Amino acid sequence: MLLEIEDLHVYYFTKRGVVRAVEGVSFELDRAEILGIVGESGSGKSTLGLAIMNLVPSPGKIVRGSIRLDGKDLTKMSEKELRDIRGKEIAMVFQDPMTSLDPLMRIGDQIVETILAHEDVSKEEAKRRALELLEEVGISRDRFNDYPHQLSGGMRQRVMIAMAISLNPKLIIADEPTTALDVIVQDQIMELFSKLRDEFGVAVILISHDLALELEVSDKIGVMYAGWLMELSKSEELAKKPLNPYARELLKAIPNVELEEQELVSIPGSPPDLHDPPKGCRFHPRCPDAMPICFKEEPPTKSIDGRLVKCWLYGG
Ligand code: ATP
Numbered sequence: 001m002l003l004e005i006e007d008l009h010v011y012y013f014t015k016r017g018v019v020r021a022v023e024g025v026s027f028e029l030d031r032a033e034i035l036g037i038v039g040e041s042g043s044g045k046s047t048l049g050l051a052i053m054n055l056v057p058s059p060g061k062i063v064r065g066s067i068r069l070d071g072k073d074l075t076k077m078s079e080k081e082l083r084d085i086r087g088k089e090i091a092m093v094f095q096d097p098m099t100s101l102d103p104l105m106r107i108g109d110q111i112v113e114t115i116l117a118h119e120d121v122s123k124e125e126a127k128r129r130a131l132e133l134l135e136e137v138g139i140s141r142d143r144f145n146d147y148p149h150q151l152s153g154g155m156r157q158r159v160m161i162a163m164a165i166s167l168n169p170k171l172i173i174a175d176e177p178t179t180a181l182d183v184i185v186q187d188q189i190m191e192l193f194s195k196l197r198d199e200f201g202v203a204v205i206l207i208s209h210d211l212a213l214e215l216e217v218s219d220k221i222g223v224m225y226a227g228w229l230m231e232l233s234k235s236e237e238l239a240k241k242p243l244n245p246y247a248r249e250l251l252k253a254i255p256n257v258e259l260e261e262q263e264l265v266s267i268p269g270s271p272p273d274l275h276d277p278p279k280g281c282r283f284h285p286r287c288p289d290a291m292p293i294c295f296k297e298e299p300p301t302k303s304i305d306g307r308l309v310k311c312w313l314y315g316g
């Protein structure tokens with residue numbers, strides 16, 4: 001197994017109190033697998049992604065749990081060991097490439113610098129690889145000397161992906177990588193992630209609020225709500241028969257192009273303030289299936305036919 005996360009707890013210690021942003025999250029990810037992490041705003045998706053890189057910003061802290069990459073626990077590593085892992089073994093792609101790219105530097109040179117910073121190769125070799133990488137992500141070699149502002153948003157995101165794969169990482173964490181892009185470009189970037197999985201065996205954690213997009217490309221999907229992993233299932237199983245009521249309600253909110261008169265239902269209410277989440281199940285104020293025990297006690301996480309579900313409907 002490439003990545004094993006066990007009982008992960010990440011809290012932010014703010015002046016207003018403790019924000020329990022990720023609580024009791026466990027899952028595994030294999031090589032060449034795409035895991036979608038989905039949930040509404042504030043559900044802890046980005047915090048989970050940052051925690052895997054051990055990059056949770058202050059006042060955040062990993063307070064409990066383990067994150068093992070190829071058996072090595074990242075939560076127990078020194079800053080030096082972590083620096084070696086970041087970029088080389090795990091790379092991250094964010095929503096806005098403009099914040100990560102240097103506007104004054106040609107895109108090709110930025111890829112070359114990334115390679116030279118981590119690997120003992122000549123400048124010529126790094127340039128040869130940068131040109132190959134550009135081609136790999138669907139940008140023609142003659143754009144090597146372009147500055148970021150000369151590229152479209154989709155192309156800039158491709159450059160970020162080229163930089164992410166330049167050191168042959170085992171895992172890419174992509175946080176809302178296509179949110180700012182139009183639908184066609186979104187699909188093209190998703191195809192690029194599939195290609196990286198299929199041709200290079202890279203594993204991808206794809207963080208998004210867009211479940212429809214996740215279903216297109218992910219092998220499995222983790223549904224987060226208020227810091228909890230509510231369900232983890234293979235994408236086709238989730239689409240066919242979600243187990244957790246929150247996952248079901250999220251699916252109901254996806255426009256189904258095959259149904260002419262589908263009534264789109266968004267989930268009434270909003271996610272809780274994680275300084276003071278509801279007692280019992282954090283979803284109970286919005287859950288159509290809530291039972292008396294849901295108001296009082298946290299539901300356990302059960303494993304059912306290889307799927308994970310956190311909900312009292314599946315017994316105590
Ligand atoms: P979004 O889609 O809006 O980015 P998310 O699902 O990625 O949301 P997170 O950004 O991980 O969720 O936030 C989870 C919780 O942690 C939220 O309650 C948020 O307010 C809180 N949080 C995130 N970053 C910080 C921070 N730096 N300091 C304090 N609280 C934070």
Ligand code: SF4
Pocket residue numbers: 244245246281282283284287288289290291294299310311312313
């Ligand atoms: Fe709904 Fe109860 Fe399940 Fe929570 S535990 S999702 S409130 S049925």
